[in-house]
Amino acid sequence: MEASTDSYQEVSLDESIHIVDGEVHAAHVMLYARVDKILFGRHDIKYAILMQVRFDGTLEFPGGIVDKGETPEDAVNREMCEELGCSQDSCVILQTDHVMSHVSYKTQFCLHFYAKQISLATLEQMERSAIVCSDYGSEVMGIVRCPLYTLSNGLGFPAFLQQQFICVSRTQLLRSIEQRGLLT
Numbered sequence: 442m443e444a445s446t447d448s449y450q451e452v453s454l455d456e457s458i459h460i461v462d463g464e465v466h467a468a469h470v471m472l473y474a475r476v477d478k479i480l481f482g483r484h485d486i487k488y489a490i491l492m493q494v495r496f497d498g499t500l501e502f503p504g505g506i507v508d509k510g511e512t513p514e515d516a517v518n519r520e521m522c523e524e525l526g527c528s529q530d531s532c533v534i535l536q537t538d539h540v541m542s543h544v545s546y547k548t549q550f551c552l553h554f555y556a557k558q559i560s561l562a563t564l565e566q567m568e569r570s571a572i573v574c575s576d577y578g579s580e581v582m583g584i585v586r587c588p589l590y591t592l593s594n595g596l597g598f599p600a601f602l603q604q605q606f607i608c609v610s611r612t613q614l615l616r617s618i619e620q621r622g623l624l625t
Contacts, residue, residue: 448547449609454513457542460551464544468513468553469504469610470521470534471617474561480590484597488623489564490587490614493524496580499607502554502614505580513539513553524581526570532559540617543609552609556617587614589624598624 457466476486492500503524507516517534521527538555545551571577571584591597602611618624 448545449543449552450545452542452544452551454536454539454542454553457544457551457553458513460544464549464551466507466513466516466551466553467505468507468517468520468555469502469613470517470538470554471502471540471556471614472521472532472559472564472567473556473617473621473623474559474564476561484590484592487589489561490589490618490623491525491564491567492585492587492610492614493581494583494585495607496582497607498582499605499610500585501607501610507553512536514555517553517555521567524571524574524576525567526574527563527567531563531566532557540620541613543612554609554613554617556621558621589618 460466472491474489476489478486480486492502495501503521504517505520505524507513511519514534514536521532521534534555534557538557540554540556542554543552568584571581574581588597588601591599606614
């Protein structure tokens, strides 16, 4: 189940940047890496997708609020450093990494979403670094990988999708997986 998404509508990045002043903007990113491993000799893991467990127990992607004077890309790059402990030059999110934006005129909130493929070594370093970041244990309760396979008992990705996602995070996950052809 996803926290209420009823009031959100998809808009282009250009439209979202010109949203009425007073709106709060947030930016998040799906970081993913190719994985060449087979689980239990039968299930191709394919890709590792990094997600977080939030302070409220829901799943989300790394990111956060866009501060005054920042672009959404500036914000998501800063938040990755705060939440994942990565250096500014190890993984840079650009406007070309933008996937979608959503706006809620009801709540005055605008969400920007990006996706970027990184090396497995970089993703693993981020996982290790996250547990020593200042946001760990308060804003971020844990780091998880999304399983992109289905086990013979129907668990795996289908079970993962049954978790509680914040806002439009499930939509962001599914759209990014589809756009990038991560499931075959």
